[in-house]
Amino acid sequence: MNLLLGLDKGADDYLVKPFSSRELNTRIRANIELSLLRRKILFQLCKQEEMKQLLFSITLFGSEINETFLYVAKQIHRRLPCERIHIISNNKSKDNKIVTLYEDSENITQNIGNNKSKSQTFTNLKKCLDNKPGIDVYSDVYCDNVHKNVSILSVEIRLNNDVWGWIKVHRSSNSIWLDSEIELLQQISNQTGLAITYANLLKENAAKEIQLKAAEIANKTKNQILANTSHELRTPLGVIVGLLPLFDDIPLTNDQKDMISIISHASDVILSIVNDILDVAKLEAQKLTLTNRTFDLLELIEDTFETFGKKASDKKIELILNCNIDILPRYVKSDPERLKQVLSHLLSNSVKFTNRGEIILTISVQAREVFDEYEETSTYSQTTKKENLLIELCDTGIGINSEYIQYALESFSQGDTSITKNQDGTGLGPSICKSLIELNGGEIKVKSRLGKGSKFWFTWKVELLSIKSSLETPFNEHVQTRILIIHPIEGVRNAMLKFLKKFEKVDVFDTFDKVLVQQNHIKNLMIDRLMI
Template sequence: MQSNLISLAFNKIGGIFNHFLIKEPNPINRARIRMLSYILVCYLLFTGVLTISYFIAGEKLHLIRVSIVFVITISLIAITYFTHAWKIASHVILIVCTLGVYTNISIYVQNVNLETIQFVWLGILLSFYMHGLKWGWFYSIINILPVMIYTAIDNKNYFYIGTGPHEVSQLTYIFATYYNFVFITFLQYYFFKTFNKNFVSLTNTKNALNEINEKLKTSLHDVENLSNARMEFLSTMSHELRTPLNGVIGISNALLLQNPREDQEENLAVLKFSAENLLLLVNNILDFNKFSSDKARLENFAFDISALIQSNFSSIKLKAEEKLLHLSLHIDEILKNKYVISDPTRLTQVLSNLLNNAVKFTGKGSISLTVKVQQIDANMMDVMFIVEDTGIGVETERQENIFEAYVQATPSINRNYGGTGLGLTIVKKVLNMFGSKISLLSKPNVGTRISFNINFNYQQVSTQNFKETDNGKTELSHLKILVAEDNLVNILVIKKTLERWNVVPDVAENGRIALTKVEENNYDVILMDLYMPEMDGYEATVCIRNLDDKVKASTPIIAITADVNDAVIEKNLLAGINDVLPKPFDPEQLFAKIKQLTGVSAVVESEIKC
């Protein structure tokens, strides 16, 4: 009961400055403010008792000093309460304490007694506790200095300054001495209790943070494993989807080149268009995951930019005609037959997504694609692309978020038009890779205008190396090509593609047969599938690169695979594969790669041993 009352009393005393104490974020400063409240209240009581005692005893000089301290204490309580200037108040207390040391030695005691030592001790402790090291040293020195001076001169020339020592009653002296001892001890206890509490709190916080960090590490490891598993799954799904699509698109291309009847040509065009749309969706999903893991990279190929733009625009013709939309394409004359060095696949991805979106969200009216050169110099040209439609448009408040993943213009868009909501996200990310930004202007029920600029390197490149010319059917006819592929549909697609150029390839159903054929024959190019039974494309490539016959070992190898990601490309380079062509492949790209590699004669040394 008694301890509870004492605790309650101290809580009341420590809470007199609570109105500004709660605003102090630093726990040490909060402890200092509470210490100040204890000092002021306790010394108000202390000096009040001494004032009465000195008045009764008739000790006028002591009464004057203690009365001054009493008035100062009341003033400091008021000043601190109303101005929150607790640091100034603590400086005043330290100055009063220091004056107590000086007046004791020079006037009241004229000696270094126990009370004087207490004042010195109190001044040293308070200065360090309340104001830190710099002020602590300052007040310590000015409090210790008179004691040191007195001690130094005491044995040599003892003298009094002033009117002589003034006696005080033993009871009063004992009260003052014991009170000071108890108060100094309490201040020590309170400060170190608070310090220890904060130290324990910090230690507990540190331990808690360490536990959280360990949990985060575990969670991050799990997330990384999950992400890798997701990428592995998507890569597998991409491979499984690309393989049949390669057959559909490849055979469609072959049939379209065999002069089909008009009705057959229309059906084949629809088939090809649908397959290419499905391929675009597969590519978008896979690329979105690449972008999420920062694994997407731009490649550099020479391609006819005008032809690529026309091809992309033609891809929407059938669907636009079904909706009776008016199409218009405007390409700057400077771009006609101009070859640029960039990534045609990524540019196609941007244009296909934008053009397909324009067709999807336009019920009536028109769609236009304008491509014009903004600036041109010796090696670079700045090209602006503008896609405009008269579709449903995008509300102003949603335009900023329309390029975020899975976001569509309104909640009803997905129900009415379908789609994954990834197209514009991928467009933005690809354009970031090109160093370009997309601009969107749109009004609901009026239409949308999307534009962007890309800087292209257009170094003069021989078109003979990158395009199947009129003589293309005989240009590769002298080459001997080996196709290593286990899928019968893919074999048929590649054979029909090569037959366009009067090339009759040899076929190996797995890597082991391919290795045997290379040992027995000389080939100009090997088209290698990566995933085959008995011996896959990697193992077969490694063994070919390690053949004793350096001519056979240096045979150019193009990997034709449905699994194209950075890990696959790195593995290809390590195995010694010269180039990679993704399935479904573009015949013109295959033609260009064969033309490039048939001039390669340097032996590629593999880092792996067969």
């Protein structure tokens, strides 16, 4: 019967192998010891899991740090036999403060005011644990708060290698503190430090979130005020700008003409600033969108160039357009108003800050991707390609200090104010250019040296339309045209050569004297031939 019971418990080897009573006792004793060891291991694993859950739960209170302290005190009291638990903050400039007090009578007090931790007068033995810094054990100490001797276990709460405070646990005098109890309190103290750090981070994040929302609301309000004000300003400005041309047909003295010119210039500047502010408000509110329509690219560039031609001429600087019209497409699809706005802002800056030399605008095409589309009508056929225009603007102006280049494309940035203070504008132009270019899917970059000039270049996405009209007549190849170019600046000569590339007979000289020398040379050659 006993053998059958043994078999039910898994001792099947008892039936197979011969055994004596001594062997049986040995095996039973070994099984009992293994069973006890298994229970100890399971108990230890359960305690470890319970400790993990406790440490994890300490941080669940989030920013409610006072509730965390109460929870910590209750958990310590539940696991350690003790009479009182103090959680004390370390106030270096003032007296230390007891933030939580838990007593055996279930009486809990929070933030009970400033109390000197040193008021617990230590009168007897103090034992310091050298191998565990931050942990102190006092076996028999007189405590003024309870008017008797107690045994104290004190563990530091540390934040970022600094002492935030202490957890102090009281027992009756001459009590023994086990290593497991000391280790438990140290683990709880470490987790309490993490909970305090987490709570502080939550408070900081909440404060930053409030600041961001306040800044966002203030920014929206500012943009709305700017937009409303700008709209109100544009109406009277439009009247002034519209009435000023009427004075052209009225006889005026020179002084009166000068005053009209000043008013006209001032109104143009103010209108430009108002328009810039409106664009900035729309861009920041993400209410500005680009259109996509077909336009004549060459015509747009020429019109923009003509706008600044007089200003450049008045300052005696060369304004050069450098492009190969045989390669550059004529008809494209994009937003012509915004492209013209970007070109105008950049050209305006170059003319404004260039007092001598030249400004060169170079336009070329960067292949991007082919857009498979073929349309055919009775009058023309059209294929479409998506490509990027590469637009480069170089000038010999005052340049930008290396310290200010990174801010050159930011709002209200005007570089070194000691240099730019005499110029008009708010510095919004480059920022608007950058936003419009990025909205189109391109990018803008700048390179500059103080006193040597600047170079801005950007890409602008367009759809190239290759239009072949059936109504067009072929070019009359029998027409013979000879062109003579005389200009002292090499950049201008090269740009004109590119523009006139389809003409075979183009002569280029930098001075008129060289033209005469060349003509005399040709005449001499002709005379020599006639004499022969």
